[in-house]
Amino acid sequence: xxxxxxxxxxxxxxxxxxxxxxxxxLTVVNKPEQATIWxxxxxxxxxxxxxSDQLRWLQSTFAGVDALINARERHYQLTNVxxxxxxxxxxxxxxxxxxxxxHITQYADQQAQRHWQPHDYASLRGRTLAILGSGAIGQHIxxxxxxxxxxxxxxxxxxxxxxxxxxxxxxxALRNQLSDVxxxxxxxxxxxxxxxxxxxxxxxxxxxxxxxxxxxxxxxxEPALIKALDEKKLRVAVLDVMQQEPLPQAHPFxxxxxxxxxxxxxxxxxxEQVFDLFADNYRRWYAGEPLFHQVDFNKGY
Numbered sequence: 001x002x003x004x005x006x007x008x009x010x011x012x013x014x015x016x017x018x019x020x021x022x023x024x025x026l027t028v029v030n031k032p033e034q035a036t037i038w039x040x041x042x043x044x045x046x047x048x049x050x051x052s053d054q055l056r057w058l059q060s061t062f063a064g065v066d067a068l069i070n071a072r073e074r075h076y077q078l079t080n081v082x083x084x085x086x087x088x089x090x091x092x093x094x095x096x097x098x099x100x101x102x103h104i105t106q107y108a109d110q111q112a113q114r115h116w117q118p119h120d121y122a123s124l125r126g127r128t129l130a131i132l133g134s135g136a137i138g139q140h141i142x143x144x145x146x147x148x149x150x151x152x153x154x155x156x157x158x159x160x161x162x163x164x165x166x167x168x169x170x171x172x173a174l175r176n177q178l179s180d181v182x183x184x185x186x187x188x189x190x191x192x193x194x195x196x197x198x199x200x201x202x203x204x205x206x207x208x209x210x211x212x213x214x215x216x217x218x219x220x221x222e223p224a225l226i227k228a229l230d231e232k233k234l235r236v237a238v239l240d241v242m243q244q245e246p247l248p249q250a251h252p253f254x255x256x257x258x259x260x261x262x263x264x265x266x267x268x269x270x271x272e273q274v275f276d277l278f279a280d281n282y283r284r285w286y287a288g289e290p291l292f293h294q295v296d297f298n299k300g301y
Contacts, residue, residue: 001025001026001027002026002036002285002286003026003027003028003029003034003036003037003054004026004027004028004029004035004036004039005028005029005030005034005035005037006018007032007038007039007044008041008271014039014275017271017272021275021279023282023283024286025286026282026286032051032052032055033051033053035054036057037057037282037285038055038057038058038059039059039061040059041060041062042062042064042065042067043067045058045060046068046070046071049068049072049073052075052076055076056076057076057079057285058076058077058078058079059079059278059281060295061271061274062080062081062269063082063085064189064190064216065080065295065300065301066189066190066218066300069191069295069297069300077291077294078294078297079291079293079294079295080293080295080301081269081277082135082136082292082293083136084273084274084277085136085137086137086140086141088266089141089187089214089266089267090140090143090144092214092240092266093144093185094144097124097183098124100236101121101123101124102121103119106119107119123149124145124149124150125148125150126149126151127151127182127183128151128152128153128180128181128182129141129150129152129153129182129183129185130152130154130155130174130178130181131152131154131155131165131186132171132184132185132186132187133154133189133215134162134168135301137187137214137267138187139163139164141185142154142165146164152164152165152166153166153168153174153177153181154167154168155168155169155170155171155173155174157193159173171202175201175202178203178205178206178207178209179207181206181209182210183209183210183211183212184206184210184212185212185213185214186211186213186214186215186220187214187215188215188219189216189300189301190215190216190217190300191300191301194216194218195218196218196219196220196224197219198213198220198221198224199221200221203224203225203227206233208232208234209234210236210238211225211234211236213237213240214267217245218243220239220243225237226252226256229258235258236258236259237259238262240262240263240266242261245264247261247263281293
């Protein structure tokens with residue numbers, strides 16, 4: 001008999017779903033030290049890990065597990081959420097791209113002023129989109145980009161080919177070709193290798209680039225990003241993630257004219273979708289089968 005502890009801002013919903021699912025040999029408990037399984041939001045779970053002696057498996061409700069990777073305790077299997085965020089991320093990315101290329105906000109402003117003024121625009125077709133990260137989220141964004149007729153590049157650690165990308169490169173190799181890229185989307189996780197990898201050296205070859213970060217804020221050297229914008233290497237930066245969240249009131253991102261900020265909402269975890277993944281994984285756990293979406297603590301993903 002396994003015991004599960006839920007720690008999440010959506011705990012009430014998860015408890016209801018657990019009750020309705022009636023998963024075999026699983027009992028809900030209200031103390032973390034009693035549980036062998038946690039279903040948890042990583043930022044809320046990390047401070048409780050010192051009370052996790054019985055923990056054998058933690059199912060994260062998020063894709064990002066930075067808070068758990070950075071904790072000392074690593075005595076349990078960790079799985080995260082994958083496969084449900086790609087469509088949401090793509091909606092966010094192309095919402096901003098189409099707003100920019102089709103002047104949607106500008107026309108709304110003109111309507112408020114009763115001002116009739118057409119503006120030239122360029123199609124996304126034929127433009128080059130580079131995606132940092134060629135995992136499930138990057139692949140979904142690539143699929144949508146190809147539907148718009150874009151040329152799509154991707155990156156991974158060794159430049160290995162991945163279906164859906166015309167070319168995949170290492171991050172260094174992409175940096176050297178950045179002058180040929182129109183739009184750059186980062187889906188990178190926060191690891192020791194990616195820490196502030198988007199720095200002055202990385203931006204040196206960029207030219208009027210449209211940048212969107214839906215990965216992790218820790219991958220961006222923030223002063224270097226502002227410098228690249230001021231030097232016109234970047235045309236616009238759309239940031240859903242920052243190094244410190246919530247973003248401090250005095251941070252220069254708030255007032256920069258070519259930075260657009262959203263409060264980490266590009267792809268939220270819907271409890272019903274997360275629970276379906278957990279329930280499937282629990283059945284594998286109960287059957288003694290390997291879990292899906294296991295996280296390597298050393299790699300950070």
